[in-house]
Amino acid sequence: MERFDAIIIGGGATGAEVARDLTLRGLKTVLLERHDLSSGTSGRSHGLLHSGGRYVVKDKESARECAEESKILLEIASNSVHLTGGLFVGISGIDDPEFKDQFIQGCRECNVEFKELSQKETLQMEPFINEDVETAFHVNDGSVYPFRLIVETALQAAQLGASIRTYSEVIAFHKDNMAITGVRVKDHRKGNIYDLYADFVINATGVWARKIAELADIHIPITPSKGVMVIIDRRLFTRVVNRLRFPANGDIIVPHISTAIIGTTSVSMDSPDECPVTAAEVDEMIREGAILSPFVKEARMVRAYAGNRPLLGAEPGEEGREISRTFKVLDHETRDGVSGLITITGGKLTTYRLMAEKTSDLVAKKLGIRADCVTHKTKLPGAEEHDLNFVEIAKKLKIPWLLTERTIGRWEAAAKTIFATMEENPATRLTACSCEYVSNAEVKYIIDKMWAYSLEDICKRTQAGFGICQGGLCTLKLAHQLFEYSKDNEIADIQKAIIDFIEERWKGTKFVLWMNQLRQELLSQSVFSCVGNYDQLHKKLLESQE
Numbered sequence: 001m002e003r004f005d006a007i008i009i010g011g012g013a014t015g016a017e018v019a020r021d022l023t024l025r026g027l028k029t030v031l032l033e034r035h036d037l038s039s040g041t042s043g044r045s046h047g048l049l050h051s052g053g054r055y056v057v058k059d060k061e062s063a064r065e066c067a068e069e070s071k072i073l074l075e076i077a078s079n080s081v082h083l084t085g086g087l088f089v090g091i092s093g094i095d096d097p098e099f100k101d102q103f104i105q106g107c108r109e110c111n112v113e114f115k116e117l118s119q120k121e122t123l124q125m126e127p128f129i130n131e132d133v134e135t136a137f138h139v140n141d142g143s144v145y146p147f148r149l150i151v152e153t154a155l156q157a158a159q160l161g162a163s164i165r166t167y168s169e170v171i172a173f174h175k176d177n178m179a180i181t182g183v184r185v186k187d188h189r190k191g192n193i194y195d196l197y198a199d200f201v202i203n204a205t206g207v208w209a210r211k212i213a214e215l216a217d218i219h220i221p222i223t224p225s226k227g228v229m230v231i232i233d234r235r236l237f238t239r240v241v242n243r244l245r246f247p248a249n250g251d252i253i254v255p256h257i258s259t260a261i262i263g264t265t266s267v268s269m270d271s272p273d274e275c276p277v278t279a280a281e282v283d284e285m286i287r288e289g290a291i292l293s294p295f296v297k298e299a300r301m302v303r304a305y306a307g308n309r310p311l312l313g314a315e316p317g318e319e320g321r322e323i324s325r326t327f328k329v330l331d332h333e334t335r336d337g338v339s340g341l342i343t344i345t346g347g348k349l350t351t352y353r354l355m356a357e358k359t360s361d362l363v364a365k366k367l368g369i370r371a372d373c374v375t376h377k378t379k380l381p382g383a384e385e386h387d388l389n390f391v392e393i394a395k396k397l398k399i400p401w402l403l404t405e406r407t408i409g410r411w412e413a414a415a416k417t418i419f420a421t422m423e424e425n426p427a428t429r430l431t432a433c434s435c436e437y438v439s440n441a442e443v444k445y446i447i448d449k450m451w452a453y454s455l456e457d458i459c460k461r462t463q464a465g466f467g468i469c470q471g472g473l474c475t476l477k478l479a480h481q482l483f484e485y486s487k488d489n490e491i492a493d494i495q496k497a498i499i500d501f502i503e504e505r506w507k508g509t510k511f512v513l514w515m516n517q518l519r520q521e522l523l524s525q526s527v528f529s530c531v532g533n534y535d536q537l538h539k540k541l542l543e544s545q546e
Contacts, residue, residue: 086141250288435467
């Protein structure tokens with residue numbers, strides 16, 4: 001019988017951080033995720049590191065949390081979190097000029113640092129911004145690469161002794177009268193079902209927390225709120241740019257490396273698994289994004305995607321933007337008379353560490369453990385200082401300097417392991433993804449160490465397949481690496497992995513197929529059909545499933 005101090009359900013940012021926090025406090029923990037890490041809301045955000053400015057007028061509690069936590073994340077996760085700076089801009093004739101005073105007052109009340117800028121200063125900072133900008137403020141916004149942040153959080157927990165189990169779905173609770181004593185788990189990779197036991201089970205499933213709680217006959221009022229985002233092929237701004245108004249659809253553009261993300265909508269959904277993208281929503285993002293920068297309409301639309309936010313306290317049909325983005329830790333012993341179960345939900349990606357801290361504080365208190373939280377001063381793997389020079393390494397290994405630069409940018413100090421592999425095995429120096437400059441060595445690194453079992457897993461960790469070709473030119477090369485470096489895959493498994501990955505890419509590209517992106521998709525389909533015969537393999541796979 002496997003027994004732990006704590007079982008954490010949910011492999012998003014909060015669940016991974018709870019595992020890290022509790023393990024740092026000396027507890028024996030296991031993390032269970034039904035899909036891959038970051039496969040839910042955490043991996044489907046626009047990747048904004050909140051200064052708090054977005055909430056200073058209507059949601060001051062969330063604003064204060066973001067203002068404080070963003071500073072901590074910049075210290076402990078430097079390779080996944082970047083301080084780009086941010087602007088809040090009011091467009092003449094469109095945005096309400098009276099909002100300016102409310103914004104200033106809110107920033108002061110919430111300790112959000114800001115600086116007012118002139119129109120000239122704003123246009124010098126961001127030449128592609130709408131020339132009709134009338135009012136502007138600079139804040140400390142930034143960008144987050146959530147996939148890497150979550151994997152490295154889980155990696156540190158594992159290094160400290162936690163058990164990280166992806167593709168492991170909780171299908172039932174074990175109960176002793178009114179106490180939760182464990183869970184029943186279905187392993188989707190191996191096909192078996194097994195039981196785990198613990199003093200506490202932490203429900204950190206975010207927007208799915210309501211469904212998990214229902215397994216224990218507990219009701220949590222959570223409504224999924226869908227947000228649709230569009231990725232464009234250029235980094236129009238060096239900083240995050242927000243509209244100076246109450247949060248609304250399409251009012252923010254977040255820069256990410258060489259791309260940018262326009263977001264987002266807020267639509268209440270009936271189910272957390274229901275998260276469709278519509279052509280109308282994509283059109284709205286482009287139309288609203290063009291108000292911030294007319295150059296949006298000249299950009300190439302690479303992909304559209306959506307994620308559901310967990311809005312705690314909301315009931316179906318309630319307007320999402322009117323609900324606070326703060327979080328709650330629910331002790332079901334005091335709330336519902338069911339001991340051994342704690343739920344953490346709500347919040348923002350920026351506040352995930354704080355959410356985990358408060359959850360872990362409650363667990364420690366109930367277990368009678370005196371162990372303070374240290375996650376705010378414990379750097380994640382790769383965030384340590386290093387002296388890696390991408391030019392010198394490129395010369396030494398005789399590879400493109402962009403390859404070494406991007407590798408260091410993704411992994412910082414941890415890139416030493418990847419370069420060591422290249423030195424030992426020259427074949428691993430080859431480029432697997434030319435859009436994002438990902439090497440075979442990097443693919444091997446994440447397969448060996450970071451629970452990457454599919455092409456989608458590889459791509460989330462390395463960004464391979466996320467460029468303008470959306471996997472059209474790298475999928476087959478990545479599949480070869482998956483077959484070579486993973487231990488359990490047969491040829492048929494790899495073929496299915498390729499089909500699954502093509503389908504996943506198609507979900508996001510089908511709404512932006514015009515001009516160059518349409519040409520790109522036609523090229524990709526030709527490659528897969530002619531080189532791998534994957535159109536016919538896909539047809540046979542569908543027939544076998546009927």
